[in-house]
Amino acid sequence: MTQSPRLSAFGGVLCVGWFGLLLPVVGCVIVEDEKSSEPEGSDSSDSDSSWGGAEADSGGLEEEGEGEGQRISVSVSWGDERFELDVDDGSSWKLGMAETGGSCGGSVPCWTGEDCYVGYTASDGESYGPWCHDVESGSLSLDYGGQMSDLEEGTTVFLPAFSGTVTYLLLPEGAERSGGDCYVFGDRPTYYADLDCVVLSR
Numbered sequence: 001m002t003q004s005p006r007l008s009a010f011g012g013v014l015c016v017g018w019f020g021l022l023l024p025v026v027g028c029v030i031v032e033d034e035k036s037s038e039p040e041g042s043d044s045s046d047s048d049s050s051w052g053g054a055e056a057d058s059g060g061l062e063e064e065g066e067g068e069g070q071r072i073s074v075s076v077s078w079g080d081e082r083f084e085l086d087v088d089d090g091s092s093w094k095l096g097m098a099e100t101g102g103s104c105g106g107s108v109p110c111w112t113g114e115d116c117y118v119g120y121t122a123s124d125g126e127s128y129g130p131w132c133h134d135v136e137s138g139s140l141s142l143d144y145g146g147q148m149s150d151l152e153e154g155t156t157v158f159l160p161a162f163s164g165t166v167t168y169l170l171l172p173e174g175a176e177r178s179g180g181d182c183y184v185f186g187d188r189p190t191y192y193a194d195l196d197c198v199v200l201s202r
């Protein structure tokens with residue numbers, strides 16, 4: 001059944017769409033976020049950002065004598081045509097991205113379908129995700145224009161306007177989604193608190 005058109009603001013993007021069809025881009029315009037205080041962890045809304053300086057907590061899995069764990073740095077770039085991420089260790093990871101700041105929350109939905117964690121549930125009960133993005137050899141590039149209902153590999157629903165509202169999750173390839181061998185950074189690391197990950201700071 002087709003629902004009436006409604007207004008929603010996904011992270012500072014004002015959208016007019018048919019929620020029954022879940023159109024994430026059509027009819028959207030950028031609006032100013034009128035909140036006076038910045039969300040937790042968001043010390044900048046720059047399109048290019050870097051995090052690092054935390055040592056990996058292996059969750060007690062390291063062999064005796066292996067030392068304190070690996071130190072990594074992560075950089076993200078919200079370009080005009082695509083989102084890019086680089087991890088300086090050159091390894092394979094799973095990336096999760098969750099909208100946790102800006103104008104979303106309460107009656108305005110936050111896009112969490114790409115969080116690699118719990119996914120997104122629409123108002124009609126339909127579930128999307130949780131999708132994870134594959135980071136290969138430490139690098140990832142995602143084209144904008146991905147669809148909520150059927151996210152294709154190499155695309156994302158997010159747009160550059162989200163740059164200051166996203167919380168990121170990095171999981172080692174094949175790792176369990178808990179235990180400290182993962183990293184979180186960005187707007188609000190507490191979104192992933194149950195995973196017991198290492199928090200990267202700027």
